[in-house]
Amino acid sequence: MIYFDNSATTRPYPQVIEVVKRAMESYYGNPSSLHQKGLEAENVLKQARAVAAQYLGCKPSEILFTSGGTESNNAALKGVAFQYRGRGKHIVTTSVEHPAVYDVCKQLESFGFSTTFLPVDRSGRVSVEAVKQAVKDDTILVSVMHVNNELGTIQPIAEIGQWLKQFPKTLFHVDAVQSFGKLPIRLKEWGIDLASISAHKFHGPRGIGILYKREGLIIQPLLTGGGQEGGLRSGTENIPAIAGMAKAIRILTEEGARDAANMIALTQRLRDGLSQIPGVALNSPEEGSAPHITNISFPGMKAEVILHALEERGYLVSTKSACSSKRDEPSRVLMATGMDKERALSAIRISLSRENTEQEVEQFLAAVAEVSGMSSFKKAKV
Template identity: 70%
Template sequence: MIYLDNSATTRPHPEVVETVRRAMENYYGNPSSLHHKGVEAETVLKQAREVAAKFLGCKPGEVIFTSGGTESNNTAIKGVAFQYQNRGKHIITTQVEHPAVYDVCKQLENLGFSTTFLPVDRDGRVSLEDVQKALRPDTILVSVMHVNNELGTIQPVAEIGQWLKQFPRVLFHVDAVQGIGKVPLRLKDSGIDLLSVSAHKFYGPRGVGILYKREGLIISPLLMGGGQEGGVRSGTENLPAIAGMAKAIRLLEDMGPGESTRLSALLEQLRAGIAQIEGCTINTPRSGIAPHIMNISVPGVKAEVLLHALEERGFLISTKSACSSKSNEPSRVLTSIGIERDCALSSLRISLGRENTSEDIQQFVTALGECVRSLRSQMKMKQKSVTRR
């Protein structure tokens, strides 16, 4: 099988798997316990926090370990909303956010908050000008993702964050789940107050992530309990997963920027190949994109049917966001950029990763072309049969 669904989740690196195993076997003490097993676990936790902080370019105390991107987003947005609701109840975000942001804002609307969902252009990109126009005296939070999980579009978060610096009472949250390790983002230079990360997007374990919270910023915790993670995220820390995430971060650092360059070349090869297939439309813009995501549509062919046809040939891809792929509704992201419903319903996402090669791309393009031609031929035969009746 050739795995091309890396934006949904990546295959954990073997060294990460080994790190998790060793941590479960050797560091089973509770980091809050005072005996030597607890101290050992606390030391591993401290080291992992230092690794994450160095990678993000922040202080260890600004790193909060969570169960992943969804919890990090919820903690950031609700934490700000509940903590600063006396200051205002207005939130600004975009129409193309991941459900872990979009649906949270919708939920807060039921609790008396108001949200401005900013439009995006044909490339799926929000403009600084629209953010500026949407800002109100009661705005307390702006939340904009770094990289769109369906299109691969990079949002101008640094530009937005720099502008927001003149409004210290308005906080800035960035969902960086799809960008970490692929698209550089200078945390401190971008005016970011809160940032969400998930380990399973960069070859780490599932069920663990990070919320960067700027030093001195107070947010209301979602979970109350033993006061772990600076009181922001109570609960005994998932030490094996955290250690595995730290290992995945170290591997990212070892690889350096060369991997993003390699993925960009593969993505360009993929684009060129798909462009030659009659009936395929490429939805991902040409520029200003992450190096690993390609979204296409095959109008008239159901996405799920094409997905399974490709799976039978040994290729694993996805339809829109994996978190909402079982919904029969068209992608909200694609309809937001003006793609018609039928075209959006036929969309597929191909996402590249560390294990993919140029040969994989060549084989996939060939299989995609054959599947599209076969399915279209079948459709024409059915239409002729219906017409004869």
């Protein structure tokens, strides 16, 4: 099978699996323990934090280990909301965020906060102007994702963050889950206070991630207890997963630039090829989209039928994002771009990784042409 669902999750690198295994065998001590095994585990933790900090261009103390993107987003949004509720209760975000931000905002509304969900244009992009108009005196947080997980659209994070610098009491959170390792993230230059990262999107282990928190920023902890992670994320540290994530980051450091260039070329070839196939409509923006995600529609056909037809031919893709693909509704993200329902219901997402090859893309294009030309599928009701 050819795996084209890397935005949902990636295959862990063999070297990552090896590191996780070794850490489970050797570094089983609790980093809080004072004996040798504890110190060894603490050392692994320290090294992993340094690796992540170096990659992100921040201090090790600004790296908090979490269980992944969902937790990092929850910790950032709720952490800010509960810490600064006395200052204001307004949050600004977009209508195309991942549910791990969107639904957190909805939940915060039930606790008395109010949210402005900013609209996006046809390419799924929020305008900096809209952010400027939405921020008020009582806005405590602006949360905007770097790369959209369904469309690949890159949001104007640098411009928003630089503009927000003049309002130090309005914090800036970026869900960087889909961009980490694919695009540069300049935390300091862009005035980012908090950023979410998830290891399984870049060939690391599942269930481990990072919340970058700017030094000096105080937030309420989501999890209280033993006081690990500077009191912000209690719970005995998941050393094997943390070590595995650090290995994946090391590989990104060494090979990331080459892989990104390769992915850009492959995605370009994929899009050029798709644009030649009758019955296929490109939903991802041609300009300003991430190197790994391509969203297309087969108007008149049902996404699920296409997905299975491609699967029968050996290609694994997805409809919407993994978290919402089991629901039989059009994607909230695609509908937010003003797309009609039929086109949104026929959308599939192809997401590449460094492991995909030109040959796979060429073969996939032939399979898409075959599937889109099959009149029997056209009869499948949307």
